Amino acid sequence: MPSDQAEHLVRSRQHALETGELKDYPQVSVGKKEAGAKQQQQQAQKSFNPVPTETAADASGDVRTMRRRLAESLYLVVRGGAGAAAAGGGGSSGAGTGGWDFPAVAHKEGESISDTAQRALASAIGRAHPVLFIGAAPMAHLRAQPKGTTFFLLAQAIDDPWDVRLAAGAAASEFAWVTKQELLGSYLGDARMRELVAKML
Template sequence: MQSKCMTPLLRSLRAFSSSSSTTSSDKIVASVLFERLPVVIPKIDPVVYAFQEFSFRWKQQYRRTYPDEFFKKYESRGKGDYQIDYVPAPRITEADKTNDRRRLYLLLHGTPHATPGGKPVWHFPEKVYENEDTLRKCAESALKSVLGDLSNTYFVGNAPMAHVAVQPTETAHDLSPFKVIKRFFFKSQVIAANKLNISKCDDFVWVTKDELLEYFPEQAEFLNQMIIS
């Protein structure tokens, strides 16, 4: 049951909503700063390494011994033109060698929801605020429409991390009656996943903070203050 006590922020957002009965020239948009944190694998503690070594040697004492004929058959098995040599991926990546611990941020290429019918551009996952209970729910819906589900994501807090009001471009003015687009940014992070199924966009890219500022030079100062890394 929805509480009768509505926060001032939510009350103001509903006033700006395009689905509200109150006519407004502003549009509310929930944008998601979706980041992939660096994975730092610490070195094995000497005590843990010693236990693993002892455990291995202990198991070797009681392992089953197979005759030499068995190994000969095993070695000859599977050889042929169809055989594919398996090479495991290296545990140490190029980022480990260069000590690269930068965070990566997701950008999508396509038509933003704030300016439907406009020219495809690079933008954050976003959704126009309509009749969601909270702006956080709107941000979750924006990210879910791109990933399919949010099982491998974590939203940091319920409140926006920042907001900015921008004027639509000249071409967007003809497509939308709104004079100002107010974007509220929410932070979300990737958890327990190495690969995500990103869809519903022309293209996507993971960029560092410095690269992100190059995609939005007109908002570089704002983004630089919003993102702390």
């Protein structure tokens, strides 16, 4: 920096200090106590070991627990007659063919779509687990062939992870907690359902 500019900066700073536009604070030296605390913090950061996101269920391939794929969202699917196909909605497979579907039941007259969705979930895993349905309106629908429509509502588990069991008398014979990629990979056999899930979730 040229000497005239340096002198100008010094004079400007001195003037600002004299007029009160600038305040000159004393330099604060770090004491032994503060230095020790900072050193402890640095040591703690070096020794920090994050909790692994891979669980025993991931290692064993157990899909019947929510204690898996901790970094991803999981979705409940059932197999054996309580899914969208069995409810007449054209799910991943025809009723009785053993394919995986989201829990579903046929709509009853006078029942709201939200009530039907809650009954569908309860028919698969009972009502012992707290669930928050996100809104009362469906997030998507799929027209069945030759007739009928399946509506999809999103629900969020509260106080998870749960230890889920099929409800007594449930039409489903199996359940699984799977990721979106797993749904699109090997769980949903119907092309229309896979296309819907790819957009919906």
